[in-house]
Amino acid sequence: IPSSGERVPPPVVHYHMNNLTTTIDPAGNQEIVLILTPLARFYQGYWDNLLSLSYPHSLIALGFIIPKTREGNAATAALQAAIAITQSGSEEKRFASITILRQDFDPPIVSQDESERHKKENQRARRSAMSRARNSLLFTTIGPSTSWVLWLDSDIIESPSTLIQDLASHDKPILVPNCFQRYKDEKGHMNTRPYDYNSWQDSQQAADLAASMGPDDILLEGYSDMATFRTLMAKVADEAENRDQKAIIPLDGVGGTALLVKADVHRDGAMFPPFAFYHLMETEGFAKMARRLGWGCWGLPNYFVR
Amino acid sequence: IPSSGERVPPPVVHYHMNNLTTTIDPAGNQEIVLILTPLARFYQGYWDNLLSLSYPHSLIALGFIIPKTREGNAATAALQAAIAITQSGSEEKRFASITILRQDFDPPIVSQDESERHKKENQRARRSAMSRARNSLLFTTIGPSTSWVLWLDSDIIESPSTLIQDLASHDKPILVPNCFQRYKDEKGHMNTRPYDYNSWQDSQQAADLAASMGPDDILLEGYSDMATFRTLMAKVADEAENRDQKAIIPLDGVGGTALLVKADVHRDGAMFPPFAFYHLMETEGFAKMARRLGWGCWGLPNYFVR
Ligand SMILES: Nc1nc2c(ncn2[C@@H]2O[C@H](COP(=O)(O)OP(=O)(O)O)[C@@H](O)[C@H]2O)c(=O)[nH]1
Ligand SMILES: Nc1nc2c(ncn2[C@@H]2O[C@H](COP(=O)(O)OP(=O)(O)O)[C@@H](O)[C@H]2O)c(=O)[nH]1
Ligand SMILES: [Mn+2]
Ligand SMILES: [Mn+2]
Numbered sequence: 001i002p003s004s005g006e007r008v009p010p011p012v013v014h015y016h017m018n019n020l021t022t023t024i025d026p027a028g029n030q031e032i033v034l035i036l037t038p039l040a041r042f043y044q045g046y047w048d049n050l051l052s053l054s055y056p057h058s059l060i061a062l063g064f065i066i067p068k069t070r071e072g073n074a075a076t077a078a079l080q081a082a083i084a085i086t087q088s089g090s091e092e093k094r095f096a097s098i099t100i101l102r103q104d105f106d107p108p109i110v111s112q113d114e115s116e117r118h119k120k121e122n123q124r125a126r127r128s129a130m131s132r133a134r135n136s137l138l139f140t141t142i143g144p145s146t147s148w149v150l151w152l153d154s155d156i157i158e159s160p161s162t163l164i165q166d167l168a169s170h171d172k173p174i175l176v177p178n179c180f181q182r183y184k185d186e187k188g189h190m191n192t193r194p195y196d197y198n199s200w201q202d203s204q205q206a207a208d209l210a211a212s213m214g215p216d217d218i219l220l221e222g223y224s225d226m227a228t229f230r231t232l233m234a235k236v237a238d239e240a241e242n243r244d245q246k247a248i249i250p251l252d253g254v255g256g257t258a259l260l261v262k263a264d265v266h267r268d269g270a271m272f273p274p275f276a277f278y279h280l281m282e283t284e285g286f287a288k289m290a291r292r293l294g295w296g297c298w299g300l301p302n303y304f305v306r
Numbered sequence: 307i308p309s310s311g312e313r314v315p316p317p318v319v320h321y322h323m324n325n326l327t328t329t330i331d332p333a334g335n336q337e338i339v340l341i342l343t344p345l346a347r348f349y350q351g352y353w354d355n356l357l358s359l360s361y362p363h364s365l366i367a368l369g370f371i372i373p374k375t376r377e378g379n380a381a382t383a384a385l386q387a388a389i390a391i392t393q394s395g396s397e398e399k400r401f402a403s404i405t406i407l408r409q410d411f412d413p414p415i416v417s418q419d420e421s422e423r424h425k426k427e428n429q430r431a432r433r434s435a436m437s438r439a440r441n442s443l444l445f446t447t448i449g450p451s452t453s454w455v456l457w458l459d460s461d462i463i464e465s466p467s468t469l470i471q472d473l474a475s476h477d478k479p480i481l482v483p484n485c486f487q488r489y490k491d492e493k494g495h496m497n498t499r500p501y502d503y504n505s506w507q508d509s510q511q512a513a514d515l516a517a518s519m520g521p522d523d524i525l526l527e528g529y530s531d532m533a534t535f536r537t538l539m540a541k542v543a544d545e546a547e548n549r550d551q552k553a554i555i556p557l558d559g560v561g562g563t564a565l566l567v568k569a570d571v572h573r574d575g576a577m578f579p580p581f582a583f584y585h586l587m588e589t590e591g592f593a594k595m596a597r598r599l600g601w602g603c604w605g606l607p608n609y610f611v612r
Contacts, residue, residue, distance in 0.1 A: 012389055012404045017442070018374065068324065083318055098318045101450060135575035136323070140450045144407060269441035271575045275598040292581040 015144040022147045022262045026168045027056055031147035032096070033164055034263070036063045037154050038133045040071060042078035045157030051086060055164040057095050063141035065101040065133050075154075076100065099141050103133055120223050127218075127282040131274035134256070134282070142266060149266060151259040151283075158182075158306040159258065166303065167260040170248060173295040174265060174287070177303040178237050179257040192306060194234030197222040198255030198284050199299050201231040210279040219279045221253070233299045243302040251297040256283035258305045265295045321450040328453045328568045332474045333362055337453035338402070339470055340569070342369045343460050344439045346377060348384035351463030357392060361470040363401050369447035371407040371439050381460075382406065405447050409439055429526055433588040437580035440562070440588070448572060455572060457565040457589075464488075464612040465564065472609065473566040476554060479601040480571060480593070483609040484543050485563040498612060500540030503528040504561035504590050505605050507537040516585040525585045527559070539605045549608040557603040562589035564611045571601045 023029050033055060037046075053060070064079065066072045079100065087094050134151075142149065150164060156179070160166060167175050181195035198221060206228040210219055220226055233251065238244070256272075270293055273285035280288050287297045329335050339361060343352075359366070370385065372378045385406070393400050440457075448455065456470060462485070466472060473481050487501035504527060512534040516525055526532055539557065544550070562578075576599055579591035586594050593603045 012386070012393065012406065014406045014408075015446075016408045018408065080318075087318065099450065100318065100320045102320075102322045102324065132574050136573040139445055139448050139573045139575075140321075142445050144405065144446045267442040267445045268438050269445075269577045269580055271577060274575055 024169045024171045032059050032145050033148045033150055034061045034146045035150045035152055036137050037152050039064045039066045039075050039154045042075040046154050047082045049157050052161045054161045060095050062095050062098045063137055065103050065137040067103045123220055128274040131272040131282045134272040146263040149261045149263055151256045153257045156258055156305055172298040173262045174290055174297040175260045176254045176299045177258050177305050178233055178301050180304050180306045182306055196255035196257045198253055199233040199251055200253045202252040203229040205229040216276045218276045218281055233301050236301045238302045245303045247302050249299050251299045253284040254287045254297050265290055268293045330475045330477045338365050338451050339454045339456055340367045340452045341456045341458055342443050343458050345370045345372045345381050345460045348381040352460050353388045355463050358467045360467045366401050368401050368404045369443055371409050371443040373409045434580040437578040437588045440578040452569040455567045455569055457562045459563045462564055462611050478604040479568045480603040481566045482560045482605045483564050483611050484539055484607050486610050486612045488612055502561035502563045504559055505539040505557055506559045508558040509535040511535040522582045524582045524587055539607050542607045544608045551609045553608050555605050557605045559590040560593045560603050571596055574599045
């Protein structure tokens with residue numbers, strides 16, 4: 001209460017959810033896009049790529065959740081340094097708002113080492129923690145005027161600058177581009193390889209496998225002792241220069257590396273199950289839950305982010 | 307952009323979720339309580355009861371979701387009239403913030419008539435719509451500084467003024483008081499009867515029933531052709547004057563008539579399933595989901611709201 005003793009009557013905010021659109025021309029319709037990133041490590045390349053997005057930054061809200069570890073502290077400091085430069089620089093580069101959450105639960109494994117992260121026995125705990133992080137971030141930052149949510153991992157450092165417009169133009173409730181990873185091959189040349197194994201079309205074998213499992217068991221993709229014979233989007237990419245970047249396929253599972261979601265899908269209740277949901281967790285469980293809510297998932301095999 | 311052409315650098319909001327507490331002394335610790343009400347009809351008694359809550363109103367945020375129907379329009383107008391009086395009246399009665407969402411999907415049945423609402427064949431569509439409404443309201447209004455969420459139906463017109471403090475003092479992640487309904491008995495006398503059949507302890511019979519069902523079938527409580535033999539909290543109330551109002555029992559299903567939830571339970575991902583989740587929907591499905599996330603549900607059989 002200010003010293004005058006007078007308190008301004010608190011605002012009543014009134015939202016007509018029908019007036020909130022998610023269209024194929026989001027910028028033209030002034031639609032707010034919330035970009036959400038669970039962040040364990042900060043990469044300058046990630047931030048530079050964000051900055052290069054041509055979608056009006058005044059319509060972009062950013063949200064981060066960062067673990068409360070030493071590595072998380074370093075990531076927070078680096079992120080804040082990058083933010084400070086951007087938000088005091090050229091006006092058209094500044095984002096509409098930025099929220100940083102420091103996570104209140106411990107990440108299950110300390111090492112962010114790739115081989116350690118991907119060990120099968122670590123998957124349940126890791127994906128449960130990632131789900132909780134994604135849910136906390138989502139529930140806390142999605143607001144009444146959010147039209148779209150773009151999930152973007154912090155190791156994505158290269159995308160077309162028109163990423164948001166391109167994805168939105170397909171008018172799908174849930175859409176993933178194909179995520180590739182840059183790596184040095186045996187000869188020391190830089191190359192790219194498919195990376196995200198969570199975007200797939202289901203198979204009878206996977207369904208049979210699931211039917212034979214205990215209620216809390218989870219199906220994992222990309223482990224040789226659990227062959228699912230699913231069709232992986234990573235494997236059906238056309239890498240030719242003149243490929244059709246607009247080719248689109250329906251998906252049953254999606255990855256979260258880069259994932260555009262109409263905010264209404266989340267508002268309906270679709271979240272990232274931290275438990276086995278139809279034997280699926282996290283982003284794959286999200287795809288299943290969205291489907292149970294009547295929303296379909298789609299993928300762009302020939303549209304790449306790295 | 308103001309005419310000066312200068313834009314104020316947008317704020318970066320930084321939240322340490324660990325510093326957000328949910329304690330047995332929420333007022334002493336300045337904990338923000340978000341009261342959420344799906345609203346089809348406005349009752350002045352509901353608003354008067356809200357106003358009489360002794361929890362500091364400066365720590366209470368209110369959120370409503372109202373269907374886009376003629377009845378919803380009337381409820382909105384009545385709510386706004388009540389808000390206008392309160393928020394311009396005595397400072398200590400004013401609430402910290404108020405959000406009103408107008409719903410963007412059609413309610414499945416037009417009639418709000420009680421017998422129509424409770425018809426078994428209407429339950430799936432109705433509870434699915436109610437779930438979506440609750441999820442939209444929750445996802446849109448819960449913020450980084452919300453400690454508690456109190457779900458309160460609009461037909462609750464009488465509770466102890468210390469409702470929030472009393473419930474919080476039990477330090478449970480999810481807690482429901484016992485909800486009674488006032489009615490005129492055959493002799494024309496006003497009386498009360500137990501009303502909420504969604505707060506229960508599970509039974510072997512219900513588990514067997516569930517096991518025999520198709521994956522999308524739902525168990526419903528309070529229908530004679532589907533006897534569950536669950537222990538209903540409504541039925542174990544002690545109505546004596548000198549009863550132990552602090553008596554507490556574990557629950558497997560909860561109702562949403564009045565329901566206090568630690569915000570972290572929702573942030574973890576617990577929402578109101580609009581689909582059959584372990585053969586349960588809405589608030590009962592929420593209880594199951596919370597349990598899958600490691601959070602327990604509790605009830606106060608002898609603590610009444612009406
Ligand atoms: N908040 C949070 N973010 C994490 C954690 N672990 C990884 N991340 C972030 O989550 C995203 C996916 O993680 P990553 O390690 O790239 O997983 P991978 O691509 O499945 O190998 C990245 O943006 C990471 O920075 C964690 O424990 N907490
Ligand atoms: N937003 C919204 N609220 C509703 C709708 N139907 C009922 N409500 C509200 O949801 C709560 C529970 O509804 P009520 O009719 O009392 O259900 P019952 O107690 O299960 O018979 C009350 O606060 C109603 O005002 C609806 O279609 N949309
Ligand atoms: Mn990654
Ligand atoms: Mn009611």
